[in-house]
Amino acid sequence: MFRPAISRVSRQFAVFARHPQAFRSYASASKSSFSWEDPLASKNLLTEEELAISDTAERYCQEQLLPRVLQAYRDEHYDPAILLEMGELGLLGANLHGYGCAGASTVASGLITRAVERVDSGYRSGMSVQSSLVMGGIYEFGTNELKEKYLPDMAKGKLLGAFGLTEPNHGSDPGSMESTARPHPTKKGYLLLSGSKTWITNSPIADVLLVWAKLQETGKIKGFLIDRKDCPPGTLETPAIKNKTGLRASITGMIHMDDCPVPEENMFPDVEGLTGPFTCLNSARYGISFGTMGALEDCITRAREYALGRKQFKNNPIAKYQLVQKKLADAATDAAYGVLASIQVGRLKDEGKVTPEMISMVKRQNCDRALVNARALQEIFGGNAVSDEYGIGRHVANLFVTQTYEGQSDIHSELKSL
Numbered sequence: 001m002f003r004p005a006i007s008r009v010s011r012q013f014a015v016f017a018r019h020p021q022a023f024r025s026y027a028s029a030s031k032s033s034f035s036w037e038d039p040l041a042s043k044n045l046l047t048e049e050e051l052a053i054s055d056t057a058e059r060y061c062q063e064q065l066l067p068r069v070l071q072a073y074r075d076e077h078y079d080p081a082i083l084l085e086m087g088e089l090g091l092l093g094a095n096l097h098g099y100g101c102a103g104a105s106t107v108a109s110g111l112i113t114r115a116v117e118r119v120d121s122g123y124r125s126g127m128s129v130q131s132s133l134v135m136g137g138i139y140e141f142g143t144n145e146l147k148e149k150y151l152p153d154m155a156k157g158k159l160l161g162a163f164g165l166t167e168p169n170h171g172s173d174p175g176s177m178e179s180t181a182r183p184h185p186t187k188k189g190y191l192l193l194s195g196s197k198t199w200i201t202n203s204p205i206a207d208v209l210l211v212w213a214k215l216q217e218t219g220k221i222k223g224f225l226i227d228r229k230d231c232p233p234g235t236l237e238t239p240a241i242k243n244k245t246g247l248r249a250s251i252t253g254m255i256h257m258d259d260c261p262v263p264e265e266n267m268f269p270d271v272e273g274l275t276g277p278f279t280c281l282n283s284a285r286y287g288i289s290f291g292t293m294g295a296l297e298d299c300i301t302r303a304r305e306y307a308l309g310r311k312q313f314k315n316n317p318i319a320k321y322q323l324v325q326k327k328l329a330d331a332a333t334d335a336a337y338g339v340l341a342s343i344q345v346g347r348l349k350d351e352g353k354v355t356p357e358m359i360s361m362v363k364r365q366n367c368d369r370a371l372v373n374a375r376a377l378q379e380i381f382g383g384n385a386v387s388d389e390y391g392i393g394r395h396v397a398n399l400f401v402t403q404t405y406e407g408q409s410d411i412h413s414e415l416k417s418l
């Protein structure tokens with residue numbers, strides 16, 4: 001039932017790659033009417049191609065991911081086949097051009113993260129690391145040889161990636177990282193990487209690890225691609241971090257490097273310092289800004305349905321009462337504003353007009369408001385919110401993490417231009 005839709009949109013991606021101008025027209029507005037699912041009619045700001053991509057992503061996520069997420073969250077299990085499925089649909093690295101990627105807009109990539117995070121932030125995290133952090137890093141800073149070697153299979157989900165920046169002693173201070181790269185003493189053309197990274201999504205299952213370390217000779221931060229299959233035993237370990245209270249449907253681990261040999265051609269040649277990792281992070285942060293709105297929208301849907309069905313006080317649905325209505329109205333307003341902000345920043349990014357401060361603003365604001373509203377909506381469920389079958393508690397636990405990683409909310413508040 002789902003395969004025809006996959007084929008149709010895959011063909012649309014192929015046509016778009018050859019004739020992008022054919023999809024630049026915006027969707028036609030329908031007759032004016034208020035929709036609680038799209039209060040400020042944000043769909044009118046999307047192109048036909050973006051709507052098609054969004055529709056495909058939403059149907060895949062609701063039909064294929066949603067039925068798995070509850071058990072995956074309970075078991076703290078992530079199925080790598082998910083990235084293969086996303087690759088088949090063209091959802092990985094969707095805004096990259098060439099190498100088997102769709103070449104869609106930044107907004108389209110955000111709509112994909114929104115659809116995935118509507119199901120679960122952990123699923124979006126696994127996809128974002130693959131698409132924005134690793135594929136985006138290779139696309140932006142890798143040599144042509146590295147792009148040709150890794151990007152096509154990563155776009156298909158056949159090679160899985162992880163992004164190693166955060167260290168045990170340096171969370172929001174990556175400039176103080178202790179990981180180092182030094183010349184191999186006996187093997188010409190190789191470097192030896194040593195150090196540890198932590199809270200790394202996908203690391204236990206990753207085939208390719210984009211790791212940032214300081215060159216011992218210069219003290220400058222550089223990016224390196226570690227190919228797991230080429231690492232001798234004992235030089236690379238990626239143990240999983242278990243017993244998490246959030247993002248349990250994604251896999252998280254560490255990266256331990258002990259004189260891990262990496263060929264010099266696997267080092268990004270033309271970028272040094274924090275410019276490289278922050279460029280990758282900004283792409284992922286944009287996806288988070290859109291994704292958290294998907295999680296909040298799912299909370300609104302669940303809370304609305306529950307409030308309409310739950311009857312109390314003279315057999316009235318609790319949705320009749322203004323205290324409940326206010327929680328729903330506040331959440332719907334913040335979600336609508338957040339979506340519009342993410343669309344605007346995405347457009348500016350494609351026009352080359354975005355600044356890091358803009359991305360910090362939407363990442364911080366949308367993560368904060370998603371968490372605040374999800375917690376408020378959780379109250380509508382009363383004691384039932386404790387049951388994982390209602391889904392609201394899972395979103396709340398996940399949204400705490402999204403507010404914390406890739407720049408904790410307080411860190412993003414320090415806008416240098418203010």
